[in-house]
Amino acid sequence: MLGSVFAWYRDLEDLSVQDFARRLGCTVETLYWVSLCRKPEGAAFSEHVNQIADHFGIDAFELSKVLRDMEATAALLATENSPLEPEARAVLMAALDREKNS
Incomplete structure (x- = not known):
């Protein structure tokens, strides 16, 4: 669901709702x-982002950017040689686990 992605993004960016x-x-x-x-995924990612944006009247570019940023962050966390400090990596991994369990 997008809610867990949004919560993770807001935590990382320190944004209020x-x-x-x-x-x-x-x-x-x-x-x-x-x-x-x-959450839009796969080959139909752009189409689904545009459908959501059109239906709710939100900025498709910003929605796509948020989702791609979170995908990149998740990929970075998944690598063994992550450049993040162990403490920062642990916090982000916990957030990622929270997303998977939602």
Whole structure:
């Protein structure tokens, strides 16, 4: 679900719900509805991002950027030779685990 990705992103960027909603160009209420959507993945990623953005009236570019940033962060965490400090890596891994268990 997008809600877990959004929560992780907001934690990493230190954004309030209101600030994150503004970034996506929507209200907090709309953000909560978007959070219930499945996370776009695979070959239809762009199509699904555009469908979500069109349906809820949010910025497709910003949504895509957030999702790609989180994919890159997850990939970075998955590598054994991550350049992150052990403490930072542990915090991000915990956030990633939280996302997987949501």
